[in-house]
Amino acid sequence: xxxxxxRYIVDDxxxxxxxxxxxxxxxxxxxxDPAFAMLTHGDLRLVLVAPVPAGHPGGGSRPMPDGTAQRxxxxxxxxxxxxxxxxxxxxxxxxxVTFRNEIVDGIGARQVxxxxxxxxxxxxxxxLRAEARLAPG
Amino acid sequence: xxADPLDALRLSVVPVDPRxxxxxxxxxxxxxxxxxxxxxxxxxxxxxxxxxxxxxxxxQRALDNAEQMQARMQARAAAIDELxxxxxxxxxxxxxxxxxxxxxxxxxxxxxxxxxxxxxVGDLDAAIEFYCQRLGFGxxxxxAPAFAMLYGGGFRxxxxxxxxxxxxxxxxxxTVPAAGGSNRITLQVADxxxxxxxxxxxxVPIRADVxxxxxxxxxxxxxxAGNLVELYEPTAGYHEGPSAP
Numbered sequence: 222x223x224x225x226x227x228r229y230i231v232d233d234x235x236x237x238x239x240x241x242x243x244x245x246x247x248x249x250x251x252x253x254d255p256a257f258a259m260l261t262h263g264d265l266r267l268v269l270v271a272p273v274p275a276g277h278p279g280g281g282s283r284p285m286p287d288g289t290a291q292r293x294x295x296x297x298x299x300x301x302x303x304x305x306x307x308x309x310x311x312x313x314x315x316x317x318v319t320f321r322n323e324i325v326d327g328i329g330a331r332q333v334x335x336x337x338x339x340x341x342x343x344x345x346x347x348x349l350r351a352e353a354r355l356a357p358g
Numbered sequence: 359x360x361a362d363p364l365d366a367l368r369l370s371v372v373p374v375d376p377r378x379x380x381x382x383x384x385x386x387x388x389x390x391x392x393x394x395x396x397x398x399x400x401x402x403x404x405x406x407x408x409x410x411x412x413x414x415x416x417x418q419r420a421l422d423n424a425e426q427m428q429a430r431m432q433a434r435a436a437a438i439d440e441l442x443x444x445x446x447x448x449x450x451x452x453x454x455x456x457x458x459x460x461x462x463x464x465x466x467x468x469x470x471x472x473x474x475x476x477x478x479v480g481d482l483d484a485a486i487e488f489y490c491q492r493l494g495f496g497x498x499x500x501x502a503p504a505f506a507m508l509y510g511g512g513f514r515x516x517x518x519x520x521x522x523x524x525x526x527x528x529x530x531x532x533t534v535p536a537a538g539g540s541n542r543i544t545l546q547v548a549d550x551x552x553x554x555x556x557x558x559x560x561x562v563p564i565r566a567d568v569x570x571x572x573x574x575x576x577x578x579x580x581x582x583a584g585n586l587v588e589l590y591e592p593t594a595g596y597h598e599g600p601s602a603p
Contacts, residue, residue: 225513281576285566286567293541294539297585352507
């Protein structure tokens with residue numbers, strides 16, 4: 222078991238904390254600054270940061286050296302395994318969560334993409350074969 | 359790294375989905391690439407002027423590839439339909455939790471609990487080489503040209519190719535996934551300055567050089583597709599995981 226971190230850029234850290242905690246079962250580990258929070262889910266640590274100006278003590282979301290601002294969105298994402306994808310989708314839809322697509326049956330897993338309040342993707346998957354399954358932790 | 363519209367003319371294998379709306383989207387992409395190439399025809403565009411010197415040929419090649427790929431995809435879809443109809447797939451692809459394989463079976467090594475992340479990459483081989491040779495990942499499986507699974511840094515990293523079947527498949531509205539963005543995996547290293555020096559010497563693009571954060575020193579590098587990877591070295595006050603006070 223190893224704990225690893227993924228960093229997501231969000232517009233509103235509080236809204237993101239509420240989303241990941243209430244919709245996806247993350248636990249808040251720390252939220253020491255309005256622009257920073259760390260959540261956990263199994264071995265995954267999710268570092269949520271709001272864009273900060275150059276010179277801000279927090280180094281993870283300053284603009285790039287060429288001035289490019291960091292921002293939410295894109296397609297790269299972390300994935301969460303669920304036992305019953307259809308049930309999870311029904312629950313999240315009822316809660317008003319935004320979906321990017323419908324359930325897709327892939328080769329190793331059925332999967333669907335949701336968005337956090339800042340528009341970052343999260344993929345939920347239900348394994349269809351052993352190679353895709355995460356062992357119970 | 360923003361996608362170059364001319365990329366549509368550079369593809370040796372054109373990503374194609376058997377659905378007609380995808381083919382239509384691809385045609386639009388190629389057409390707009392051709393238009394872009396024409397507007398650039400008087401500019402010195404390194405590496406593209408020769409390729410698009412004969413725009414008609416490039417488009418024809420792209421379309422031929424699209425046609426071939428589409429035929430292959432349709433054949434594959436038909437074969438899968440047949441398998442489903444015969445029930446053969448049901449026997450192999452169970453919706454029930456898969457039983458754990460016996461100890462020592464090859465599959466056992468492939469069942470792990472690493473947090474999983476999916477990155478999009480235009481060039482699967484280049485990405486695999488980068489993560490394995492530069493960052494010490496191991497290749498678990500490669501389903502060329504669309505997908506690979508690597509393990510490294512505690513992660514299970516899935517690489518998917520935009521436009522190809524699987525996770526790279528376009529959304530119902532035609533939007534195709536893309537590499538890049540600010541979100542990223544982070545990899546802990548003992549000495550981030552040394553790591554960055556080594557990677558720089560190896561020609562890896564450094565997006566942001568080492569800088570001090572609150573409890574870490576960190577830097578950002580780019581994979582060959584332009585995806586960010588963050589390297590960090592814990593400093594005073596760093597919280598080591600959920601069990602930390």
